[in-house]
Amino acid sequence: ASLELGPYSHFMQKEIHEQPRALTDTLEAIIDDNSFSPALFGADAESVFKEVDSILILAAGTSYYAGLTAKYWLESIAGLPTSVEIASEYRYRKSVANPKQLIITISQSGETLDTMEALKHAKSLGQHLTLAICNVQESAIPRASRLVLYTRAGAEIGVASTKAFTTQLVALFTLAATFAKQRGLLDAEQEQAYIDNLRHLPGSVQYALNLEPQIREWAKAFSNKFHALFLGRGMHYPIALEGALKLKEISYIHAEAYPAGELKHGPLALVDKNMPVVVIAPNDALLEKVKSNMQEVRARGGELFVFADADSNFTESEGVHVIRTPRHVGVLSPILHTIPVQLLAYHAALLKGTDVDKPRNLAKSVTVE
Numbered sequence: 160a161s162l163e164l165g166p167y168s169h170f171m172q173k174e175i176h177e178q179p180r181a182l183t184d185t186l187e188a189i190i191d192d193n194s195f196s197p198a199l200f201g202a203d204a205e206s207v208f209k210e211v212d213s214i215l216i217l218a219a220g221t222s223y224y225a226g227l228t229a230k231y232w233l234e235s236i237a238g239l240p241t242s243v244e245i246a247s248e249y250r251y252r253k254s255v256a257n258p259k260q261l262i263i264t265i266s267q268s269g270e271t272l273d274t275m276e277a278l279k280h281a282k283s284l285g286q287h288l289t290l291a292i293c294n295v296q297e298s299a300i301p302r303a304s305r306l307v308l309y310t311r312a313g314a315e316i317g318v319a320s321t322k323a324f325t326t327q328l329v330a331l332f333t334l335a336a337t338f339a340k341q342r343g344l345l346d347a348e349q350e351q352a353y354i355d356n357l358r359h360l361p362g363s364v365q366y367a368l369n370l371e372p373q374i375r376e377w378a379k380a381f382s383n384k385f386h387a388l389f390l391g392r393g394m395h396y397p398i399a400l401e402g403a404l405k406l407k408e409i410s411y412i413h414a415e416a417y418p419a420g421e422l423k424h425g426p427l428a429l430v431d432k433n434m435p436v437v438v439i440a441p442n443d444a445l446l447e448k449v450k451s452n453m454q455e456v457r458a459r460g461g462e463l464f465v466f467a468d469a470d471s472n473f474t475e476s477e478g479v480h481v482i483r484t485p486r487h488v489g490v491l492s493p494i495l496h497t498i499p500v501q502l503l504a505y506h507a508a509l510l511k512g513t514d515v516d517k518p519r520n521l522a523k524s525v526t527v528e
């Protein structure tokens with residue numbers, strides 16, 4: 160294994176660091192083409208997309224959080240009503256079928272049983288517009304889908320998904336931009352701006368990876384705690400969820416994520432000096448709101464660990480630690496902010512001495528119910 164790992168201690172660490180390459184590979188066709196084209200999703204995609212009036216995303220685990228993030232892009236950029244549902248819930252629920260709805264399954268492995276069964280369930284209800292976003296060629300879920308986009312993260316070995324997640328996000332962003340263009344909501348100038356954002360993303364992710372030494376220091380404040388809270392707002396709320404999931408999966412520290420505006424409706428009661436609070440706080444329209452949520456935490460003695468971006472304008476103070484992701488990447492910001500929460504979970508787990516690549520009780524691909 161040491162040969163395969165190169166300079167890294169675990170597959171998870173290696174896979175975190177492979178993200179610039181994984182993103183570059185996944186984006187290759189879009190960047191080469193310099194446009195968003197339905198053909199990326201299959202020969203049939205242009206005609207299928209024309210029929211679509213709304214979207215339902217079905218997935219599990221980290222892939223579900225990629226779906227939650229995509230909802231923001233699909234609604235705000237493409238104007239398509241989007242719902243996102245846990246596959247194991249949808250498959251047993253009596254739902255209202257809509258044959259014009261695009262069913263998107265997201266799965267790294269393409270073999271997750273609940274996601275596969277959710278897809279079959281949708282088809283049994285007459286929903287035949289199906290698209291799989293998947294990392295493993297020719298696996299079960301893409302084989303059962305009409306359209307496919309393969310992410311090109313490469314083999315992912317660590318049980319906790321990292322590079323698959325960020326490549327799913329670029330695939331889903333691309334889908335939103337492609338729909339927007341087809342629906343006449345994306346002019347040529349905005350299309351170029353998005354493609355430029357995508358082109359610069361791998362470089363910005365590399366900058367975020369360079370924060371590892373600082374994040375390793377922060378991890379010391381987590382490894383001896385029993386609980387942690389992650390806060391985000393808007394399209395960064397799913398990234399808070401993913402950060403909390405990563406931390407609990409590999410370090411066994413109980414972590415929860417909340418949209419920061421909900422703090423006062425419950426979790427604030429738990430905040431004290433023993434519960435570190437991670438805040439994802441890029442400079443977007445919600446930043447001022449997030450800042451006031453942070454004051455509510457500080458007032459209860461909670462220690463804040465803030466991931467901000469270049470122009471968020473935060474200063475460190477007593478109980479408020481700030482790490483700045485060095486670049487602002489616009490609407491792709493959730494992708495950039497994923498990197499520090501992955502690294503935080505990894506280093507907290509290292510300090511605890513858990514089995515990072517094979518956490519207890521978990522499997523890479525869950526092919527049973």
Ligand code: G6P
Pocket residue numbers: 219220221222265266267268269270271274318319320521522523524525
């Ligand atoms: C398991 C893995 C997770 C993964 C989830 C969904 O729980 O441990 O890392 O996110 O399955 O897997 P999929 O292959 O469908 O994305």
